[in-house]
Amino acid sequence: MKRALILAALVLGLGGAGWWYASQRDATGAEADPPTVAVTRGTVERTVLASGVIEAGTLVPVGARVSGQIETLAVELGQKVKAGDLVAVIDSLDQQNEVLKARADLAQIEAQQASNAASIREAELALDRTRQLNRTDLASTQALEAAEATLAVRQAEARALAAQRDRAQVALASAELALERTRITAPVGGTVVAIVTDEGETLNASAETPTIVKIADLERMVVKAEISEADVIRVKPGQTATLTLLGDPSTAFEATLRFVEPAPPGIAQNDAAETTEAVFFNGLLDVENPDGLLRIGMTVQVSILLERASDVLTVPSLVVSRGDGGRSTVRVWDPASRTATEREVRTGIDNAVTVEIVEGLAEGELVVAARDSDTASAAVTMRGRRSVFGF
Incomplete structure (x- = not known):
């Protein structure tokens, strides 16, 4: 039984080898031509790939510097505003009273100064x-x-009143500033991307500045891309890049690498960089967004261009064999003689998919797609070898 199973497996193996050998021959029984690719002109690019997240070019929290209830919220989510546009109005009754009090204090001191004069x-x-x-x-x-002492006292009182007047003027200016701050205006132009405090809510600005809305510049976005430690040594500011969205990979956006952070993001929490996991460095890329297609928080695929060669001779990288000393060869197919000849070539940019041919090939020449014939040689050996079982 065991011998029968072995014989059956051997028959199947020989049948497969025979099928492969037959497939390498044409209808006339002659050896079939090997698969080839033509040398063509094209563009070869070498890039660094990274994933990133879109952020606004400028994101400004607009807050209140005085306490009080929001009487009016003058903007809506998604509304475009210009610098100086009204954002909100805070109940200003307390601030108005403070201004009136400061003016009265100043008037009283000025009256005292007149009396002193x-x-x-x-x-x-x-x-x-x-x-x-x-x-x-x-x-x-x-x-x-x-009499001399009396005059000196009156003159000293004048100086004291002058100091009091200066202090009252400062108090009045502070009160007027607080009143002015009850009208919140946009510090920059942009789009309202978040409303943090609604109309009618009360703000307390005594401890920290409460945020009312957030305004972002969405016409120019920033992509924060994670660049691996293996690739970061090859990128530098000024390089161009291409961005694609996960939802629309067919549409590309042009960007420029502006800055590469000198340390991994984790350095903000720890003095030493974490080495137990993959290390990435944030690269900041600027991209124009005139149509508003890019939004905050979108994930993008980033391709940073390292080098490019246009209108050059190219072949697939897999057809080029690499030897010792940087020697590169291909097998050139001659359809007339139906023979393949090994030829040394000089290569340029190689992105592991397409390689630039600088020297050694001409446009239109055919190159054998398979770099070796180990499989075919094995099949030929099988045909001429006697089985250990006597077959």
């Missing part, structure tokens, strides 16, 4: 009279010194 004038006149009387011995030296 009159007192100074009175003290100056009294001092002049006392000096004249003192010269004729009609006023004592003590009276003269008292």
Whole structure:
């Protein structure tokens, strides 16, 4: 039984080898031509591939610097605004009262300054009279010194009132600024991408600045791409790139690599980079978005161009054999003689799919697609070898 199973397996194996051998011959029984590819002109590119996430070119949180209830929210989600446009209005009754109080305090000090000026004038006149009387011995030296001291006191009060007036002016300016800040305006132009605080809510700006809306510049986006440590040494700012969306891989967007971060993102939490996992560096790419097709948070595939050769001779990379010392060869097929000849070639850019041929081939020549005939040789050996079982 065991011998029968072995014989059956051997028959199947020989039958398969015979089928392969027959398939290599044409209808006349002659050896079939090997598969070939023609040398053509084209473009060869070598790129670095990465995945990335789209971010807004500019994202600005717009907050309130004064506390109060939002009376009016003047924008809607997705609305485009210009710098200076009204975003929200906060209940300003408290701020208005503070302005009125500051103005009253300033007016009171200015009135005191007027009174003090009159007192100074009175003290100056009294001092002049006392000096004249003192010269004729009609006023004592003590009276003269008292008049001089009175004038000095009035002048010191004037300086104090001047300082108080300066402080009151500062208080008034602060109150007016707080009142002005109840009207929240857009610091930059862009699109409202988030509404954080709705109309009617109360804001408390005493501890931190509460955010009302977020405005983003969506006409120019930034792609944060993760570049592997093996590829990061080959990229540099200024290189062009192509972006494709997961939802529409047929549409490409042109971008420019602006910056490559000097350390992995994890360095923000740890002093040393994590080495137990794959290490990536963030590359920032700028891409124009005039039609608004790109949105914040989209995932894209990034292809950063390292080098390109256009209108050059090309063949598939698999047809080129690499030897010692950087020697490259191909097998050129001659249809007339139906023979393949090995020929040395000089190659250029090779992206592992297509290789540039700098020298050694001409456009239109045929190159054998298979680089060796090990399989065919094995089949021929099988046909001429006697089985160990006697067949």
